[in-house]
Structures are given as C-alpha cells and as structure tokens.
Amino acid sequence: MKIDFEHRQSAHCESGVTSNLLRQASGGKITEPLAFGIGAGLFYAYIPFISINNGPAIAFRTMPGWIFKRTCKSLGIPVVRKKFSSREQAETYLNDRLNEGQPVGCQVGVYYLSYFPKEYRFHFNAHNLIVYGKEGDNYLISDPIMETPTTLTSYELERVRFAKGALAPKGQIYYTKFEGEISDDRIRQSIKSGIKRNVFNMLSIPGPFSGVKGIRFTGNKIKGWRDKLGLEKAKLYLAQLVRMQEEIGTGGGGFRYIYAAFLQEAYAYLPQDELLEISKQFTTAGDLWRTAAIHAAGIYKGRLGSQQDFDAMGNYLLEIAEIERKAFIALKNIKWRT
8 A cells, every 4th residue: 555645855853744744735835834833833941850861851842743733723624643552453543544545644752763873863752754655564654854755664663653751652643634725814824823822932931941031041051060960961961952952853953944934934925024034033043053052062072161161052042042032022023914
C-alpha cells in the first residue's frame, strides 16, 4: 500500500508535518511558516525543576502537538488523534488508515530512529513524522527534516512509537478529516488569532520561567552557574541549552526565523507594513540566538570558561529577551484594518 503523497523537507518537524498533512485540504495555501504562526508555535520556557538528559528542561517552541491542534482548530479542520496501550492495536489502526489512503502523523522518540545520524540520537520523545504507506515489512516515512523520504521496519516504527520516558508518545497517531475549501478570509482570521495567542504566551503567562521573562531569567541564571554549579556542571547545562536549541529546534534560533517568515507571508493576507518591520526584529533575534549558541559551544568545549565568558553568555540572552519583548509588544499594538 502506497499513498500518493509528496514529501517536502521542512525546517521543523511538527510545523512540517502540519503543512504537509494540510497541503491537500488547503490547496497548498498552508505553508510551514503559516502553520507555525497560526499554531502559535514560538515560545520559550526554562523549567529548572524538570530534568532532561541531566540538565534543566528548556523549550524554544510550544508543547508538542499544539501546533497541529491549534492550526487545525483555527482553520475549522477536524482532527482525529489516538493513543494506545496495546502495540498490536496501534499497528492495526495504522495499517487500517493506510489501507484507506490516509497518511498519518506520528509522534516518536528520536533515540532509535535508524536513519538519524548517531550523534543526533538521544532520548527525546516529541519528534514528528508522517507514515504514508507500507511495502512488505517497511513503512514509508516522510520525516520533514530529512531531504528525501525514508523507511522504517515494522519493528523499528513500533520501537519509536512506544519509546519510554518523558513525553512518551504511547503510539500516538493523528490526521485530519476534511472535505471542503479553506477561504482566504478564514486564513486571515486564523493569522490574527495565532498572533494574539503568541503575544499572550510570550508576554503574559504568570511566573518567571516562560516567554520573554523566561529568557531573561535564564540569562541571569547563566551568570551564576559557574560559581554555583562548578565549571564542569555549568558546561553541561550550557550544552543542554544548545542541544535544545540546535538539535531539537531548527538550528541557530531557527524558530525565530520561521516566525519571521510567517509574518512576511501573513503580509500577503493582511498587508500592513508593521508585519514586515516586526519580521526583521525576529530575524535579528534568530541571529543573536545563533551567536549565543556559538559562544556557549566555546565554553562547553573548553575554549572559553572564565566568569566573563559566562557573563557574556547571559548578556546575549538578556539582549534577546529585550528584542523579543519589543517585537511582541509591537504585534500586540497593531490596529488591524481588515
């Protein structure tokens, strides 16, 4: 069984899966940046009381699954989502959908993905891919971050669908059921609601750990890591920051670049000059995240390591926090003309 499905490489797994699954339903209108922005994908959180890979939990995007859920809900597209306790039931359900000609999204663990380079495999269970067919014992896989389609054996796919640990996918499968047309007016309204949600998430969530406050909180914490944790553990914490940005994110603050592209594409539906100007601010933030990652790599690889180096790293994040704060305030203050 092989579904007529076009693989397209994307910058990020979930926004890529979302745009690829919605391509037919939207007539190609919903691109990856639009899916990311409508789904309010941009975020930041530093959660010191949750440990992942022996470091603090750090996120550069919203919770797994929310981009797909929010985008579809905003566009009026019904979603089917299932989790399973039985591996046999999970495989049967997947095969039934493929036999119906339905490509499906799956949440999987990264560690056992055989087509990933070994240096990119570690215990992270919120990766997303599309299954679009089966030939013999091989499932046909469209992983949006890969250049070409690939395959997984039935054993390999089961293993990653039922990976253990934090954010365990539990065989999660999701897809859309939609017959109709998505109007440009519906897309315009969805763009505005996505921006409104992202503004709230980055500016108004209470507490110091999330949004621009979370970036500022992390910057100040980094300045004290060397003395509080010792150099070696502080280096591991910085490695965690870069890993979550570069390997689980899209590289060099790539989520900020995707959001900048979203605002540029939004301009075609809502032609207000503010969107283009604010887009430039997010590109600047993405560039600075990249610079910060390079500086952090210098520390955890031992080329740098003084207190001044940690102070400089912290100051990068404080500067980023201010850039993103101003950008989201500017988005909040837009007076929509349509």
